[in-house]
Amino acid sequence: MILLKKEYAWHIGGALAEEELEEWKLLYHSSYNGLSFSTFLGNITNKHGRTVLIIKDKEGHIYGGYASQPWERHSDFYGDMKSFLFQLYPKASIYRPTGANRNLQWCAVNFSSEDIPNGIGYGGRVNHFGLFISASFDQGQTFECTTFGSPCLSTTNRISPQVIECWEVVQSTKQEKRDGVRGTVLERFKEDRHMLNMVGLANSSE
Incomplete structure (x- = not known):
């Protein structure tokens, strides 16, 4: 089951800058690839594009994060102020960086220190993340987070x-941008084309 439904794609896409959204490419899905951190990393690392992570937990809540920088092994937070967290179900919300800190992305792999938990995450602080999935890929956490001004994204902190x-998120080429047509109606058509690309990709992946 693909989580990225049409209304969810509109919700997330509306929070992205126009130049960042052209077409979405599915890199990893746990139903097809298994709940494996190593497989996940193999599919997403060394990608130049920006990524959207979507999670459905056992409580039925759906949420995730947008990462504006590639996922790379670090011992500390990194990233830029384009990243954000979001909720999709049971309610839809976007949580952008507040400027309180720069703890935007977290990607720790094969560290042995308890102070550097292995896994991927967004915001907050170590062991008190806005959103975090451990390297075991069967558990994680979501706490109220000053980085994004976000609440706990699920019903409990432990997910x-x-x-x-x-x-x-695949960007259009510079030539495609130069050749882009102007005008309200045509711009609307362009937006619809983006959605058809995304939905078509999702349907073909099922």
Whole structure:
């Protein structure tokens, strides 16, 4: 089951800058690839594009994060102020960086220190993340987070992922941008084309 439904794609896409959204490419889905951190990393690392991580937990809540920088092994937070967290179900919300800190992305792999938990995450602080999935890929956490001004994204701070998927946001080329048509109606058509690309990709992946 693909989590990225049409209304969810509109919700997330509306929070992205126009030049960042052209087509979405499915990089990883736990139903097809298994709940495996190593497989996940193999599919998403060394990608130049931006990524959207979507999680459905065992409580039925759906939420995730947008990462504006590639996922790379670090011992500390990194990233830029384009990243954000979001909720999709049971309510839809976007949580952008507040400027309180720069703890935007977290990607720790094969560290042995308890002070550097292995896994991927967004915001907050170590062991008190806005959103975090551990390297075991069967548990994680979501806390109220000053980085994004976000609440706990689920019903509890400790989460158990049921479905995890990750999409790469593919940018249009410079030539495509130069050739882009202007005008309200045509711009609307362009937006609809983006959605058809995304939905078509999702349908072909089922």
